[in-house]
Amino acid sequence: MPPSPFTEAAPGWLSLGVPAGAGALTGLALSADGMLVAATLVAPDPAADRDRATTWIRSTAASAAWTRLDTGCTELVFAPTGRRLLGLARAEEGQVCVVIDPDAGTAVRATPAMISGGAPVWHPQGNGFAWSCAALPDGPRPLHRTRRLGFDLDGRGWLGEDVRQVHVFRGYGGYGGFGPGDEKPTVIESPTDCRHLSWAPDGRTLHFVTERHDERFRDFGAQLFGVDLDSGHERQLTEPDLVAAASLPLPGGAVACVALTRAAGCGSVGAVYTVDPESGERVLRLTDPAACDIAHPLTSYAHGLAAVGGLLVTVQLARGAMPLLLLDPERPGRQRRMLDGPCEVHAYDAGPGGIAALVRSGATAEDVLFLPAEELPEPAAAVLPVPPATTWQTDGTPRLRPLDIAGIDAWLVTPEGPEPAPLVVWLHGGPGAQAGWTVPPDVQRLAEHGYAGLYLNPRGAAGRGEDFTAALLGGPGTIDLDDVAAALDAVVGLPGIDQDRVGVHGVSYGGYLAALLWSRTPLIKAAVVERAIVSWDFHRTGSDLGIPVTDGYWRGGPGPGQRPDPLTVPLHNSSPVLVLAGELDRRCPPAECRLLFGRLVEEGVPAEFAVLADCGHSVGAAPPSVRRARGAALLDWWTTQLPGTAATSAP
Template sequence: MRAADIDKLVSVGRPTIAPDGAFAVFAASRPDLTANRAVGQLWRVDLPDGTPRRLTRGVSDTAPRLAPDGAAVAFLRADAKGKAQVFVVAAGGGEPVQATDARAGVGSFAWSPDGARLAYTARTPEQGRYGTVEGLEPIAEAPRRITGIRWHANGLGYLADRPAHVFLIDVPSVDAEPFYEPAPAVRPEGEDAPKKQLVAAEAVQLTSGAGSYGGVAFTADGSEILAAVDEIETDRRDLSSRVVALSADGGTEREVLARTALLSVDEIVVASDGTVALQASGVGEGRVDFIAPAVGLYLLEADGPRLLTDPDVLDLGEVGSHITAVGDDFLVQSRSRGTVSLVRVSRDGATASVFDGDVEVAGHAAAGERIVVAYATPDSFGELALVDRGALTDFGAPLRAQGLVLPGEREITGRDGYPIHGWVAVPAGEGPFPVILQIHGGPYASYGIHLFDETQVLVDAGYAVVYCNPRGSAGYGRAHGRSIRQAMGTVDFHDVIDFLEGVVAGDERLDGARVGVMGGSYGGYLTAWTIAHDHRFAGAIVERGFLDPVSFQGTSDIGSFFGDEYVGVDPVQMAAQSPMAVVDRVRTPTLVLHSELDYRCPLEQATRYYAALKRQGTEAEMLVFPGEDHELTRAGQPRHRVQRFDAVLQWWARHLPVTG
């Protein structure tokens, strides 16, 4: 796979299924170099064995949800101003009708049980900001008064001046006559010319105030809308959630889950019998316990939430993980050792695997006993399957035709006897090949078995790639994930080095005398830490790294709690885990990669680290991407992603040439 082949990385989003199980609808998207953005449409496939066909022809249509009667699909599409709005299209196809006209775009949305209305969340900008006053440039806006401990978020920007609120709107008819552009006409003095109407109904705002609402779900009878509330704290971070029920008639609010439950809620789902299920994690008495969180499936009952799953057995914390009600049971996604499986959970806590193996489930939907899943595999970035029948799509075929290397699974025993699980991907041939050690972000995340463009591009260029899930990673139990709490750069560092050495020693195709190391986010942290303590590497790439826990506290969007929990607050303890504190030991040539709008690991983390390397005479370069945030490698502009690959390959060609 070459860098430009990212345009063949088709991902499949969370599907939706007709109430009678007759068909499914899903969104497929991919990076497009010509458009320089992600593009994609909705697809429909008749079950059990129909041929998928495009249902819409938008630029980037996402998040489909079928109406309760299956006759129409609501989905998100950007309007003329680039803001995501809800559109509705007949389930059989046709011209979509715009349903919302939210100034800042729509976040989440849900159908009412009778299919007549849509509830949605949308940010409401403070008057005078974000284009609410025509001609008022951002640099001329009034200053922002910040009184809380949070003020911005990666990929969004400022928070407090645009809280997300809940709205309710009537669903437009997909058969109604369209609106037309008014023609110019001479009008009486003082009479304004009519403007083109965009939507059929006016939305009713149900909430107000400084808090932001998310994850809307109607109760079974449609009388209320459930939502989680996020309020910016004034003094110290509190990761717990409130869940409220809003009257669909007037927005009257009542609390159904208080912060005293000490749960951080990710999703709210209502079963057909009215049972409310939550995907949530405990935050502890201190309300900031997020390291290897105990994510579980809860039922919200009269006397409080009841946990159905064991977080040490099922790990529901994978990004995009969600709940589907199926009969009296629920479907959840559980990650383990680089895979994500689909599991059925009964209301007494019994579990049964539904879809597993060498897959990473990304989404699911069910009607009766018919279940569809979106998933990735080692040779496909995204497909849709019908459980017990098999794949319904073959989006991975073009990439397979380009040539892929399937990584080999390895488990190495570390210096202290601990098992370290990971993979090695090796070019065709006998070698010996130079080796690049890749380190994932998180830390409580993991490398998986899905097709990974980072690895494939390096292998295509002639490098063997070694990568693992050291202690601190997800998918190996909470104890594994919590083992580096206030001990970063200890056993995690040992694990990646021991895995590298073990794999190289067991494979003659790998040249242990020619090695490089690279990683992003926490991987950037551990790369910077590694090259300060181990000087075997010909070069290093430190990308979007967590490099100085001291300045991170006041600059990152998660600085109010992340560093405190992972490295502690004692200055001596923090320095003992800080790459900036040991940067003077680095002798390895280092490329620093970062993005201008990264608010997760802010740009200053990179610039200060780079400046320190240059000041002490260590060979270093820095590449900064304009307009990108922390998600550059996953969701950045396709041209920037290719340019980044070009820079990475050029760096390795100089410092770790394939030809020895």
């Protein structure tokens, strides 16, 4: 196995390599004793036009190799004792829980098909598990009626008909399978969706997150609850002023929880709290939101909370980096970053035996790393340096260069080959998300065809503390647009960039900024506005999360019709625009994108409107054929509008 670039800067970590199968790693699980690592590899199946998951297992011993099991499972988790795995697999119209025996190479179905609301969690004794799910509908429903807002959700459709409650499957050892005569699960009845499950060590109390407050359709607030399974008594552990997510009971009785610092969600960052399950009082805040942004489901694809050696492990967002953060729950302020520097932890798991992490950087650098528990560093007083301005890269990959432009973190990807190269500015969504040291796939693909790419984290993005993220409150499309424009001005003057061939591509909120940037400057010669916010007035009630987002960012700011809006801002550009929508998108509906296309056509702009069939707001959840069609359409657009140099590698 070639040496890993990541372990050079991470003493004690062992490189396990990655499975040899084609596809993308999406998850990791580590056995309690630290002897086995399981990984989920997802790859498209062109014949079936769907993604298929395989399970890969290997020992953490240095000489071991990865072995493949065709389980079809995702969301893998090892039992608290032994080597069994629990995962989710497709079945009928929903999903089932599956118990995997790596030694026998078997995968046994353990539940009926349900609509899943998240990953299952083992009982602390390993003889059962809990799962957030809902029954499959009996048939089509000819009529939907509602008297409240928040009645649908992207990827879900109409809500209220499939409330995902906690199902507890008791006494299941993983060897029998599910059948009609099996014992029915215990269902914790809930009027609202439940998710993010965790068990207390005694196996009597189960924790989950749900929204029970009156304003739950107008903000992102969520509460952590605990339920005593013997009595059925519920206790609310956090108040509606937070956006609770992952939780983890601690040995002393307290419960740790990751939460956004304000119920509005917008402009807030993640922090780790501990609460007293008896009184419900918030005991400690272990991280400082002013300087430390903890990954949360609303801000990052990698997030969670685990424990090893009496310490908590979570993911931090840090100026484009995504290190692991060790926290001492008994000593606030004692913490240590691990796998720090120009890289991102995309998945991890921890337990008594150590920590496993999937780490990525640049365009292709990727490794699964393992840290044995005995190598665990001691948390020290918090000193969290800025990641160094360097990057790892392998031969043949596009060059990645970090930039600091007036306090804004940006990255410039330049292709191998002739200069000067056309430039495409790529803008991420959120806006409270973070781009960083892993090159976005759209930027990487264009770099392989001779294009430079610029991406950045303007004000309002995650990873720079609460003041930086909250700076956008009351001003979307203003100061962040200034940051994007300043970054573009700084980069177009660099050697190797052709300032006469500049484009912009934004997705979701990034599409909103892309439309505003295009309309602002004729420097942009072509644009892609994809699955985007284009009208705040439409978005507020036309989007599934429109009210929490619109009201969250515009509290006390300009009212309807006065916000920066691609439908009403002056057009200082007439270059071509591709408006790309998702047919099933409820976050930024195709009707909203169509409004922009209509304006452009009416004003004589050469515009095109394209709709991705069978696609919601997440392209990753669309069928492989849709993703291929999108990639081909984008490449055709840029090679037509901004002809580049010859491709440096195969498409």
